[in-house]
Amino acid sequence: MNLRSRTAGEAGRLRRMVAEGWVVGARRVLSPNRDSRPPGTEVSLLLLHSISLPRGKYGGDAIERLFTNRLDTSALASFAELAGLRVSSHFLIRRDGELIQFVPVAERAWHAGASRWRARERCNDFSVGVELEGVDDGAFAAAQYASLEALARKLQSTLPLRSIAGHSDVAPGRKTDPGTGFDWARFGAALARAR
């Protein structure tokens, strides 16, 4: 969604990517766990999560495998509860800041589950989901904040985003991510500086 470009061909390519909902600079790993948003839905919510597989272990490919239905859930006892799950997120930000996109933002990813934001149910319908590799009681890396801030600015330039929330805000009592270690003030200040 970065429209700065040098050639007409490049500009055309970038416009097509925006139209399809792919963010320039993200590594694409298409997830089958996606479908259409309800017709006419404005994408107004940026929804933040955290995930690590196994919990607290960083850098492996288990999250990518989970989001593409290729995770061997018999490999570890802690994976057993993931058997049969069909989940995804639009984005994953690794500990080193790498941005991976699984679902075009024009489509609905399956990350929020039963959820409600400001009296509106089914947050998947109207949100973009971003997973930060991490745990709900640990800190996140500086590279992740930098990547998240850059992503949020790109999304804000092309989507009518009005709110940013955590999974724990839209599914209180059921979900605790992104967690106590996510620095909302830091993220908010960075976005405000960018305006």
Ligand SMILES: [Zn+2]
């Ligand atoms: Zn979550």
